[in-house]
Amino acid sequence: MEDREFGFSLSEEQSSMKDTVAKLVKSMVMGNPAHDMDEERKLSREVIDKVWELGATVSMVPEEYGGYGMEYSPIMNSIFLEELAFGDMALAIAATLPSTFIYTILQMGTEEQKKKYLPLYCDPAYKACTVAVNEPRFGFDAVSLETKAVKNGSKYTINGKKCFVPMAKDSGHMLVAADADGKMDLFIVDGNNPGLKIGEREKNLGLYALESYPVVLENCEVPADDRVGGDNGCDYSRFLQKTRIALSAIGTGMSRASYEYARDYAKERVQFGEPIASRQSVAFMIAEMAYEVDAMRLMTWKAASALEAGRDAKRESYLAKLYAGEMTMKLTDYGVQILGGHGYIRENPVERYYRNGRGIAILEGMATV
Template identity: 65%
Template sequence: MFGFLMSKEQKMIKEEVGKLVKDIVIEDAHDMDENGEIPIEAIQKAWSLGASVSKVPEEYGGYGMTDSPVETAIILEELAYGDMSFAIAATLPALFIFPLEEMGTEDQKKKYLPLYCKETYTPCTLAINEPHFGFDPVEPKTLAVKKNGSIILNGQKCFVPAAEKASHIMVAASLDGKNELFIVDRNNPGLTVSEREKNIGLYPLETYEITLSDCEIPAEDRLGEGRGCDYDKVLQKTRIAMSAIGTGVSRASYEFAREYAKDRVQFGEPIAHRQTIAFMIAEMAYEVECMRLMTWKAASKLETGHDAKREAYLAKIYAGEMTMKVTDYGVQILGGHGYVREYPVERYYRNGRSISVLEGMAIV
């Protein structure tokens, strides 16, 4: 059915998540950023909404609901509107659960899903990004080789959220020239987790570099086992998620700058009364809308059972570029005040930088 109107359920979940974000994220976002930490109670509250496990069959601990990428995109935008680190952290296990649920074998689902589809937030994660120049998610340098019924992984990954605490990490690697995912136990002796990374933004989000050196895993931990998995589908879903997050971050910057411009008086009247400022705000308004519509378009393609390769790709590159533009405008409109950490717009700007750079940080 063609339309731009949210269904009742979609509206409800948007309001619910919006309220949670307003209550426990927005006011604390500054402190979380300064302390480099998200209180686990806050994450638990978001986890309790159950969005990340809703699609998982009840026998594995989920709710057995129909998969809705559009709904997830709405949720991610709301969460990222509050704080991008929070959005990634609160939905992190989904990065592990979704590929497993969609592409895993019966045995894999039985073994791993119940560990993470619980009432308590239990971290597990996905490792896609790699710390080298020219990184491309479709050409991972991490290699998987079959050997005596096992699989040996070699390579490096970076920006792996919660790698320290996660009990399992889903690792993207190339096997016989085909990109696939592999489940690696945190205690595998071939896996080393480095010191926590320090990045331009996303201070509250714990991320790590990991090294796989002759990391041996059983063949049954290859996602989908003998048949492998649809890595491109995972990429599509994460690309749409990144553009949903970009929409949320941009909207936060836009709304803050808009309200600021109405209050800030210079030369005897609010700066919003000047076209130079007002036109920037107009541009921010429609670019946020563009990002959102492109995200929805790609998500609705997936939701109706179509391939969304093109739409997901375009949504991600668009959100990557426009998030930078919009969050830059946000800082610029606040001027000197935009540059100090007392106001949130510099944080949106730092966080927004990663939309175009990173892959696989969230999933719809």
């Protein structure tokens, strides 16, 4: 393969997309809207629609399945997610939720699955479809699931419990991660499948604005044709890689929000006759935030670069998410700490960043590149 040029600068296309999302986020999300969505525990459908109308996901789907046929780019998607999460993490997950479904089927599904499912969601209008990976138990691990899928003739019977399934109630379909005879795999489950029991909306530490639900699969039968990739299943490791990179991008965006808010506050806030930023103890925290945000972003891009080159990104995506998980906690904590008592009050966004930030290290499979 021809060597691509190594480099750190955004292409024209990348920076124009970044600017477009940044503009939308600034006008419709930052400040009061994000705060209100969190307090009201409800995302603005208008904003979700606006983000979807940008067409970031659909553009990368071939025309035959309802997309615009542009080249698939995990780096572009990482930039997109960072900008959205800079505005709000709940929004970033909800607005790109169909992407996880779409890309998984597009890249790992059978021809029949692509023809059947992609046109449903590659629509100019946002239609919810979701992913169920996480399980409500101590010691949960995305690579060893307790949800089991057993083959019975032309059907699979799935049993298990899932949690943090975003927008499960509104979703036409969901991808369910399950253990199929020792191999972790994904199954396409119709939202109306009678074996699917969607519980009461969850109350969580963070992401108040994101509707999420526990889902119980009780003798849930799905046609064998709906195992992603067919009889042999899909490249589940690759699915996880893509979701890990996505969560790193989201962590980067949220950490950047915490950093910028704390930085600006520290210059405004005067104590002992001087802005607190003019003291090294605060200034050094801000310096650390600045380079750690960059480090998180570069690790995200590094892993995305591997995917973009068609290479396995197992190691890079794992390290990027581990790093983003730890660093997001640290930087959202710094955000609260720099604001002091004011940071503890819900009026200031750093309080929300701190709660949401805990999610990066815990959650799996809620977004994709």
